[in-house]
Amino acid sequence: MAHFALSPRRFGYRFNVVGMIGFAIILFWALIAIFGPFLTPYPIGEIVDFDYFGAMSSKFWMGTDYLGRDMFSRILMGARYTVGISLAAVMISCVTGVVLGMSAAVIGGWFDTALSRFLDALNSIPSKLFGLVVVAAIGSSIPVLIFTLAVIYTPGCYRFARALAVNINTMDFVTVARARGERIGYLICSEIFPNIVGPVLADFGLRFVFIVLLLSGLSFLGLGVQPPNADWGALVRENIGGLPFGAPAVMFPSLAIASLTISVNLLIDNLPQKIRDRSVV
Amino acid sequence: MDKKFLNWTKADDAMVENAIRRGANRRELLQMLMLGGMTAMAGGSIIGRSTAALAAAPVSGGSLKAAGWSSSTADTLDPAKASLSTDYVRCCAFYNRLTLLDQNGATQMELAESVNSSDAKVWTVKLRSGVTFHDGKKLTSADVVYSLNRHLDPAVGSKVNSIAKQMTDIKAVDDLTLNITLANANADLPTILAMHHFMIIADGTKDFSKANGTGAFVCENFEPGVRSIAVKNKNYWKESKPYLDSFEYFAISDDTARVNALLSGDIQLAASINPRAMRLLDSQPSVALSKTTSGNYTNLNMRLDMAPGQKADFVQGMKYLLNREQIQKSVLRGLAEIANDQPVSPASIYYNADLKPKAFDPDKAKFHFEKAGVLGQSIPIVASEAATSSIDMATVVQQAGANIGMKLDVQRVPSDGYWSNYWLKAPVHFGNINPRPTPDILFSLLYASDAPWNESQYKSEKFDKLLIEARGMLDQAKRKAIYGEMQVMIAEEAGTAIPVFISNVDAISSKLKGLEASPLGGQMGYAFAEYVWLEA
């Protein structure tokens, strides 16, 4: 197979340096998510400082928040919610969206039309209204929050995966496979999926970012994370008043979000080529 | 201001100005400043600055842009339905009331020339003559009768229906006189008529897309949820008012955005700013602050007819577990006055100063919780953005509870629908009560056995009896004694813990003059538009 030299191609399951860094940061946050609660120097709800938006100090490593609570402890605890909930939600929505999208493209016909219109309709319901209805109907808990986030992002995932799969579905090798009499499951797994995995992964990375940010919006509707706990987005939101002073209370959670989302996307972009480009073996 | 005195903030400036308004003399002020650690020299210059600001002569002209904090498509120019501060501001600009409250809380006449009664049951209202509506129609008693009667019609959806119900008969006597008959004697009627909802509209008005009132401004444009534009009423009956040529009002719901708009000069008044913006505003010479503490509070309600509030010891324990000082200092950054679990504010003449707030005492709280047998149980506390600062207050109590082994579970619920779904309903929840002009209104709305908003389901025959006894009483000293006793009853027996009275701080451009504190709330009791002027 010819390899045009747009990028250095690597063989084997080898990570490049950037990918390693991304992976290390994700691993770091995952560990914090698990062990964070044992590391907090102060209870997260306790007001430890009379000052607010306090500066970084040896007592309060990341300053204090708008009430005078320790930011370092709050960020450690927030990791659990942000990393856990976002990863779970993005997994569910991407897996559902991609599987449905590929099925719709391969099966086509009424199945495709019905599913597409249904998900279009779902996507047209404003997410705030949807969130409120969920709180009213099911109540508030972490699984409900994950489910809501997943439902909100599935239609977008579906639409993108379907658009990709439709293009592949017209390729000769798929037509050949179909003529061979392969089952739909085979077509999806072996012919379509390997050829769209790159863009799908990129989509996964983006959706992860969106979910991390939407999470705080839904917590403010009263869905899921309850005070004094807060995810990182909520930490930024509640401390936004400190922005004019450049308070660490608003900077650190923002940095935490950025470091996590950028690493996830760097890791995806730098996955070993064998995973990314299975189309070109 | 001289930056050498770093702990002197704009809030202190506002305090000095307030003191001067209340009539404090120079010596008292100096004393106040000395206590604050100021030298007499520096103090002198600050006083000079404050009095100069007050004494400046009003100038006419200019257009003002001001921003409140909430507005929606439900914005209305119908005074009976007014519910947001934004509505109050607009109603005050376009309409007048029969009476109003001045900055000392005393009742003054506005459209009425007099409101009199010999028995506090049948009242005679005499109207000012020569007042006209914006459309040129003359004000007569028919307009007043129509305006007041509307509150009794359930189809109108008046917010003060429950207060207006006591007016059993409203009848015109002649063109400028009317009689109001009450179901029972009530000496507070002149004060009740000063509430924003009792603004006077023209007889027969049904359409509220434009406002036709007697007020200082004529409504030029009103888009609910967007903004209103008002121009000066050239035929206004009050001498030389208003000073502004035009007045635009809208809401910026984001706290930070509202302050930023003021700092960038897009608006000249940002109502009700977040206490945490103080640090930013203090470094800005072009901004002044106006502080009011008028009886607004957020309270923790424990229903006495449901577990765990059924056990009196739980309620007692929670009152001791509230760290009022921390709520005042950390949650509200000092912009609050510590309260004593009853709703009458220190600004009221009926305030019982002998009733001290319960001190924060976790040991006593623990003792009561143990007695009630609730220690170790997980008790949900419902809080929401809808009730100002309630989520922060809830976390303060929660943490205090965690330290003595009392597990309180904060449940944040959406502000959407909070008042109809959680308030008054959940066993332990937060409420938020706006200032009311009289103890009678507060008690009948909130604590009488049949009160529509009996937040903790407090029922006491003795309390009900005292309430009716005081209501018809024209002797103020006796009334004060009774109200004092009732305040003690509420603080000790009811399931409502009121930690602090929340101050309101409006930030204004230093060019905007004439804004004074009012007991009815921020923005000069929402009526500032008529009284303020812009310096060139």
Add this chain to the structure above:
Amino acid sequence: MNTQILSLVFKRLLVAIVTLLIVSFAVFFATEMLPGDVAEILLGQAATPEAVAGLRTAMHLNDPAILRFIRWLYGLATGDLGISYANNMPISHLIGGRFVNSLKLAAVTALFSVPIALTLGITAAMLRGSLYDRIVTTITIAVISVPEFMVATSAVLIFAVYLKWLPALSFANEVHSFGELLRVFAMPVITLSFVISAQMIRMTRAAVVETLNTPYVEMALLKGASRRRMVLKHALPNALGPIVNAIALSLSYLLGGVIIVETIFNYPGIAKLMVDAVATRDLPLIQTCAMIFCLAYLFLITLADIIAILSNPRLR
């Protein structure tokens, strides 16, 4: 080919009506499920049982909900959007100006961000693995990782409060000249572009990279086509389907999703209208807003599907 597109458009139109019906019913059902009705919400703290009952009767809220829904549908069919529960104004009157404002903001943002995003995405794909590609990728993600309200607030602090170049508030109805237009729209458009560009850049890059790997593009390379020609002539048309879908998804955000921008810049658009309507349970207004969002979304994705079909000969 033209007849095929026509029949597709026609089919889509039919389906769109069905979708609208489903959405309006779903929205109606959702609103009914929310606790509290308009009478309770309007009365707020003053909602005593008698007061609520009185107002409900006066507003004809006692009719079965489904009847009100059908009445609203019938009104819609006859071109009458109904009367707002919350303030008794005709819905068309409430929405009119604000809808135009929203469209203006969306159009300016789209004109600004789509070309930039496509250029960045395609060039990043062409130079895949280079430093340029890495920088574009990282900055893209960094930019959307910052919450929207923080971007907007920072922009106001810098450009309005400290530099005083731009107004902190954007009143769309005070625009009289092109200069003013730039001043008023600058900050909202930049904020929104931050939010929507990332998806377009990332998806464009991913889709182009994927097609660059396909055998026929490699064939073109072997034939000696220039890189530029290869990308524009061979790769791009095949990647167009996913790209236009990504653009459509991003742009669909510009009507209903801009609530934060509308709030912070005090821009009177319809996203805020919808939020208000939900808060007051103002059913006719919620429905109409939902219909507008849904129509805009269907329009965008139908357009995307048509472009996708046109660009891929095999789909025709």
